[in-house]
Amino acid sequence: MIYAGIDIGSITAKAALIKDNQLMGTHVILTGYDPINAGIKVFEALLKKTQVLKKDITAIVSTGYGRASVKFADKAMTEIICHGTGAYFINPEIRGIIDVGGQDSKAILLNASGQVENFAMNDKCAAGTGRFLEVMANALEVELNQLGDASLNADKPLKISSICTVFAESEVISMIAGQEKRENIIAGIHDSAAARVAILASKIKIKEPVMMTGGVAKNKGMVAALENRLGFKLIVERSAQENGAIGAAVLASKL
Amino acid sequence: MSDKLSEKRKIKSAKKMRDIMTTYYIDAMTAGQNNKQVAWITSGGPVEPLVAMDIIPVYPENHGAMIGASKMGEDLCIKAEDLGYSSDLCSYARADIACAIVKGGPLGGLPKPDMLICCNNICGTVLKWYEVQARYYNVPLFILDTPICHTRYPPEIATYVRTQIDEYIVFLETITKRKFDYHKMAQVGKLAYEAQLLWQKVLNTTAQKPSPMSAFDAFFFLALIVTLRGTQTAVDFYRELLEEMEQRIKDGISMVPDEKYRLLWDNLPVWYRLKWLSEKFSDHNACLVADTYTSAWCGAIKYTDENNFLDSIAEAYTRIYLNIGVDQMADQVLDMIKFYDADGLVMHSNRSCKPYSFGQMDIMRIVREKTNIPVLMIEADMVDPRNFSQSQIETRIDAFMEIIKQKRL
Numbered sequence: 001m002i003y004a005g006i007d008i009g010s011i012t013a014k015a016a017l018i019k020d021n022q023l024m025g026t027h028v029i030l031t032g033y034d035p036i037n038a039g040i041k042v043f044e045a046l047l048k049k050t051q052v053l054k055k056d057i058t059a060i061v062s063t064g065y066g067r068a069s070v071k072f073a074d075k076a077m078t079e080i081i082c083h084g085t086g087a088y089f090i091n092p093e094i095r096g097i098i099d100v101g102g103q104d105s106k107a108i109l110l111n112a113s114g115q116v117e118n119f120a121m122n123d124k125c126a127a128g129t130g131r132f133l134e135v136m137a138n139a140l141e142v143e144l145n146q147l148g149d150a151s152l153n154a155d156k157p158l159k160i161s162s163i164c165t166v167f168a169e170s171e172v173i174s175m176i177a178g179q180e181k182r183e184n185i186i187a188g189i190h191d192s193a194a195a196r197v198a199i200l201a202s203k204i205k206i207k208e209p210v211m212m213t214g215g216v217a218k219n220k221g222m223v224a225a226l227e228n229r230l231g232f233k234l235i236v237e238r239s240a241q242e243n244g245a246i247g248a249a250v251l252a253s254k255l
Numbered sequence: 256m257s258d259k260l261s262e263k264r265k266i267k268s269a270k271k272m273r274d275i276m277t278t279y280y281i282d283a284m285t286a287g288q289n290n291k292q293v294a295w296i297t298s299g300g301p302v303e304p305l306v307a308m309d310i311i312p313v314y315p316e317n318h319g320a321m322i323g324a325s326k327m328g329e330d331l332c333i334k335a336e337d338l339g340y341s342s343d344l345c346s347y348a349r350a351d352i353a354c355a356i357v358k359g360g361p362l363g364g365l366p367k368p369d370m371l372i373c374c375n376n377i378c379g380t381v382l383k384w385y386e387v388q389a390r391y392y393n394v395p396l397f398i399l400d401t402p403i404c405h406t407r408y409p410p411e412i413a414t415y416v417r418t419q420i421d422e423y424i425v426f427l428e429t430i431t432k433r434k435f436d437y438h439k440m441a442q443v444g445k446l447a448y449e450a451q452l453l454w455q456k457v458l459n460t461t462a463q464k465p466s467p468m469s470a471f472d473a474f475f476f477l478a479l480i481v482t483l484r485g486t487q488t489a490v491d492f493y494r495e496l497l498e499e500m501e502q503r504i505k506d507g508i509s510m511v512p513d514e515k516y517r518l519l520w521d522n523l524p525v526w527y528r529l530k531w532l533s534e535k536f537s538d539h540n541a542c543l544v545a546d547t548y549t550s551a552w553c554g555a556i557k558y559t560d561e562n563n564f565l566d567s568i569a570e571a572y573t574r575i576y577l578n579i580g581v582d583q584m585a586d587q588v589l590d591m592i593k594f595y596d597a598d599g600l601v602m603h604s605n606r607s608c609k610p611y612s613f614g615q616m617d618i619m620r621i622v623r624e625k626t627n628i629p630v631l632m633i634e635a636d637m638v639d640p641r642n643f644s645q646s647q648i649e650t651r652i653d654a655f656m657e658i659i660k661q662k663r664l
Binding site: 065077078079080081104115116117118119121123 | 623629634646647650651653654657658661662
């Protein structure tokens with residue numbers, strides 16, 4: 001039987017299909033202005049890609065901030081439980097998860113059977129989220145997906161002291177005006193965001209091995225900054241961004 | 256059918272309480288016409304001497320809760336910020352200070368005080384807040400200073416606070432130009448004691464499964480024990496409310512339909528989101544059965560001696576929930592988790608209330624270490640809705656409930 005998971009995030013919409021406890025495929029699109037339509041589009045694109053018919057799907061679980069807008073889902077569940085389930089499905093050794101998405105970041109603690117024991121999320125502030133990095137990429141005129149590589153070439157990372165995204169942006173603008181090296185500014189941005197996320201991990205006393213999930217896991221500079229702050233290595237899978245959708249599909253198989 | 260059921264779930268005493276509160280506020284508003292004096296007093300302050308002196312006590316904090324519940328907090332907080340007060344200042348203080356000037360809020364402002372009584376057992380902010388109001392209204396201010404009792408109540412503190420109770424009475428005699436009636440004080444003391452016992456019994460009824468009421472109801476019914484403590488009205492009302500709760504238990508009427516999960520709430524309510532939060536938890540078949548807030552008005556009853564009221568209230572008012580050490584607060588939370596058989600603890604990290612929110616991380620850790628129940632922290636504010644982020648709080652609550660449900664499987 002085939003099960004689907006759909007994760008509508010604030011920036012991207014993800015879908016995943018599993019069959020006989022194996023991942024069949026995933027797909028990612030931009031959420032855009034219309035989350036209802038994004039859910040339909042990402043699901044249909046994945047069906048086409050995997051050549052699966054809609055009628056063959058046994059159950060669907062939706063997740064993410066737009067979870068309620070996926071009207072055709074059988075159940076909506078939070079991204080906390082979906083990321084936990086997804087990480088455990090990919091690697092049952094995992095005990096900790098750091099998920100940095102567009103709108104929020106969270107640290108999740110799993111028990112040996114893959115259940116969520118505890119979690120912590122960022123407060124009402126964009127610091128330490130993908131949106132923070134997006135704002136900074138715009139200020140620096142760098143493509144979001146190039147931030148990671150750029151920061152790995154930093155020779156003297158700068159310090160961003162403002163926690164507030166808006167104030168941090170003006171700090172970055174002053175650095176640009178001061179003709180600081182772009183790579184050094186980017187490394188500083190990553191460290192600033194990593195510091196916020198590391199607090200969440202310590203709040204729940206995260207246990208290793210820890211997997212990093214969410215779109216920001218694709219940013220190598222951010223992963224390095226986080227590892228530096230946490231003092232241990234993070235496991236990053238190719239499916240990090242789709243991990244929530246994978247977890248949702250696994251949960252659909254248990255409905 | 257469902258309408259009938261929801262009608263059955265409604266607590267009948269609610270109407271009576273609204274009527275009592277309306278009468279109380281009309282009396283307070285018309286005090287001047289009836290040659291009565293009005294004292295503004297902090298929520299944790301000793302009100303009984305005022306009742307004994309026939310002075311009408313008015314609570315800016317209760318008013319703050321009304322402002323919050325009527326969703327009028329944001330405009331008043333902005334007004335206070337326009338006046339130069341920081342947005343980090345308590346939203347009760349901001350709303351009250353602004354309300355005094357613009358005569359806003361659901362009552363069009365509180366009646367002008369003849370005196371202010373400020374007891375710092377609940378927080379330090381009240382000192383400056385009441386000083387501001389004493390200057391604004393140009394009225395005398397009495398400050399009752401209750402040092403924090405982290406572990407015990409040493410004789411130095413006992414003497415210090417007890418002396419101030421006498422000074423408080425002299426203050427009242429001076430302002431009213433009347434002698435203090437110690438005989439009446441003893442009667443008022445007995446009524447206050449009785450009302451607190453009844454309030455505790457009302458709160459205890461939610462240990463029943465299913466719970467006949469929720470903390471959201473307790474937040475509402477709290478108003479009388481705060482404002483009319485020491486009166487026969489409060490005693491009569493809580494006796495009726497207790498009877499109604501006992502009848503609901505007999506009839507098996509629960510507040511949350513199909514109650515499956517029982518939660519404990521910590522900190523003040525989010526007044527402007529009571530309905531939303533109540534429905535949110537109810538959708539998960541979860542009932543907030545108890546809270547640390549409403550029980551604060553009967554939590555120190557063990558220190559009160561109804562036959563020696565004035566002597567004992569020094570200790571009772573000093574050793575309230577917000578004026579003790581975090582370890583002792585955690586012990587109370589642990590006792591409540593056990594008594595109410597709670598499946599989870601929901602902590603409101605309240606931007607306004609620093610003394611309430613300050614020790615929460617420690618209490619959270621202690622609860623996690625000593626029990627197996629999940630703990631949720633939501634960040635908000637009791638009156639200022641600008642500190643409430645719906646989608647983030649919704650995700651936290653949903654995830655918290657998923658964890659609780661998972662534990663049951």
